[in-house]
Amino acid sequence: MTATARAADKAQSVQQTDKLYMENTLLRVAGALFCHDAKRAPTHTKHIELNNGVAEKRVVIRPDPELGQPGPLAHKLFVALIKKHSGYGRPIQNEVSFTKRELMRLIGRVEWGGSASEQLTRALREIHYTFITTNFKAKNNRFAEHSFNIFPEIYLERAEQASDPVESCTVTLARPIVASLQDGHFTCLNHALMQELGTIGQAIYMRLFFHFANLYDGHHKSRLSFPKRYDDICVEWLGGLTVHQYQSTIERDQMGPHLRQLVRAGFLASYAITKARSGEGLIITFRPGSVFFSDYDRFYRRQGAAVVIDFHGDRQAVAEPLKVAYLFMEKRTGQPIKDVPYVSSKEVETARQLLAQVPFDEIPRFLDYALAQAQRTKYPVQALGGIRQYLPDYLQTRDRRTATAAAQIAYMAKEKATQERMDYDRFRRAEADRLFASLSGREQARIDAAAHAKTPHRHGGRGSLGEIMLAIDRARITAERHPGKIPSFDQWKAKHPDR
Numbered sequence: 067m068t069a070t071a072r073a074a075d076k077a078q079s080v081q082q083t084d085k086l087y088m089e090n091t092l093l094r095v096a097g098a099l100f101c102h103d104a105k106r107a108p109t110h111t112k113h114i115e116l117n118n119g120v121a122e123k124r125v126v127i128r129p130d131p132e133l134g135q136p137g138p139l140a141h142k143l144f145v146a147l148i149k150k151h152s153g154y155g156r157p158i159q160n161e162v163s164f165t166k167r168e169l170m171r172l173i174g175r176v177e178w179g180g181s182a183s184e185q186l187t188r189a190l191r192e193i194h195y196t197f198i199t200t201n202f203k204a205k206n207n208r209f210a211e212h213s214f215n216i217f218p219e220i221y222l223e224r225a226e227q228a229s230d231p232v233e234s235c236t237v238t239l240a241r242p243i244v245a246s247l248q249d250g251h252f253t254c255l256n257h258a259l260m261q262e263l264g265t266i267g268q269a270i271y272m273r274l275f276f277h278f279a280n281l282y283d284g285h286h287k288s289r290l291s292f293p294k295r296y297d298d299i300c301v302e303w304l305g306g307l308t309v310h311q312y313q314s315t316i317e318r319d320q321m322g323p324h325l326r327q328l329v330r331a332g333f334l335a336s337y338a339i340t341k342a343r344s345g346e347g348l349i350i351t352f353r354p355g356s357v358f359f360s361d362y363d364r365f366y367r368r369q370g371a372a373v374v375i376d377f378h379g380d381r382q383a384v385a386e387p388l389k390v391a392y393l394f395m396e397k398r399t400g401q402p403i404k405d406v407p408y409v410s411s412k413e414v415e416t417a418r419q420l421l422a423q424v425p426f427d428e429i430p431r432f433l434d435y436a437l438a439q440a441q442r443t444k445y446p447v448q449a450l451g452g453i454r455q456y457l458p459d460y461l462q463t464r465d466r467r468t469a470t471a472a473a474q475i476a477y478m479a480k481e482k483a484t485q486e487r488m489d490y491d492r493f494r495r496a497e498a499d500r501l502f503a504s505l506s507g508r509e510q511a512r513i514d515a516a517a518h519a520k521t522p523h524r525h526g527g528r529g530s531l532g533e534i535m536l537a538i539d540r541a542r543i544t545a546e547r548h549p550g551k552i553p554s555f556d557q558w559k560a561k562h563p564d565r
Contacts, residue, residue: 084258085365086145087152089243090251092216093272095198097303099127099216100141102266107137107192107305116302122202122209130195133188135305140189141265144216147237149257153375158247163236163384183231190237193217200242214240221388222408233411236385253279254365259331259357266304267324271333273303278354279362287359296339296348313339313348321350332357386426390417394450397433416450423457428464435460490555497552498541505544516543 088096098114101107111131117123129135136144151162175182199213219238224230246252253276260268277292296316300307310316316339328334335355342349391409394417396402424432436453440446447453502510517539545552553561 084256085152086149086255086257086260087247087252088148088255088272089246090253090276091200091202091246092148092243093253093276095125095127095200095216096141096144097269097273098125098301098305099136099193099196099198100138100144100265100269101135101305102138102141102269102307104137104139108134110135110306114301114306124201126199128197128199130192133192133195136189136192136196138265139185140192141268143186143189144193145257145260145268150375151239152257154377155375158244159377160241160244161236161238161381161385163380163388164234165384166231166233169232169235180229180231187222187232190217190220190235194220198240212242214242216240216243219403221385221392223388223391223411223414224408225411228407232408234384234388234414236388256333256357256361259333259361262331263327264324266307266321267327269303269305270299270321270324271328274328274334274352274354275358275361278352278358279366282354282359282362287354291351291353293349293351295342296350299350316348325350329355334358382421386421387414387417390421390426390429391450393430394433394453397437398447413450416454420450420454420457423461432457432460435463486559487555490558493558494545494552495538495541498544499537501548501551502540502544513540513543513547 094116098116101110111129111134114127114129114135116125116127147162147164150164150168151159154162169183169186170176194215194217197213197215199211201209201211216239217237218240221236223233223235225233253272255272255275260271263271274292278290281292282290297309299321300309307320310320316322325334325337329336332355335353337353338351340349340351341347388409391413392403392406394413395406395409399406420429420432433453436456437447439456439459440453445452502513505513517536
């Protein structure tokens, strides 16, 4: 390849991999959900209400009373998780998995100690325990309400103890979010640009791209702008950031550095902080730069094939073993999965070994069988490895059950086929009798003669058997001489699919 071709190929590769698909409701909620002041975030426990008085847009966010509002690390984790979920492509999946290496890269650590791991665990739980209620107008024009946790379930693997670093995790996404993504309600964002920004810059970028994209009509680029009250930005976009009175403070110490970074990146052409016309408060007016227009054109007009992350590989390597280990703990202890804080790496590895012989969907049946056998023999099962001894018997029992079921299915299919043939024979004879009755006397006489001549010894007597056999032969000959007037077996079956 020439240098020019290699450069073009590299640019195309970046364009394909830097897309992040943010569900629209999640994008709006995220602005108020995350506090970008790490010290103040744990103290924010009051409800956050957006669009109060607007029935179809009202949002209520309820932070956990102990953990407080999700902070900057939670926002960083949230963006990384949504980015990886975007890479799974379609069909839309309802979970995302991370390995230890991905977790280290996620928070920018070369070494993975207990403090870094616990910071990440807390960030996950800050989001997990925050409750969201959204109001919207449904397709039938009625008002509806969804209440959910963005991450309803979290599965964690640790080496052995609760204080050990996280080795892997799987996070599920809320059903309303997944359903909305399936319906195509998302905004496409430039993840490569977002990685260059702090969390405040990311939050501002996401909301501005959303609003610019809604306003842009493909023309009049120089006229496009978006004004927003500064205090509303602090509440709705930046999770309750402190509202300052003076423009110089905002410009020098708060939003200014982040906005100037967006200008340098080319996403913003300019911004202006001015007094509101009412005289109270400040307005920030944003104008999009060349990067917005090129991204808009690339994301929405020249959509290229995205590079898809192997979801099935993540599921088999991380999610399914984690879920098996969690399910075993739930069944053994009687505690619900949500009360199981983590599972050990040894348990996860044992789960992988079991999954090599038992399909994931069948694991609950195996666990029930093994635990029942252990209880019957009074064996005190403490670990997943303790029930592997019951796997051979379970597999033999399963195979016998499968063979028996297969034989039963084959027998039932044969019986059904026989019954269908008998039913069709009765139908065909009745149709032939009706057809015979409609024929001319000469044709009837010919058919009668052929029926008697076929096997005369069978009809020698006047008994009921002889009469029955004669009627059968007459119907058969009638059908053979007029084949197009009686439906075939396949035609009859097609009209009677329930038989």
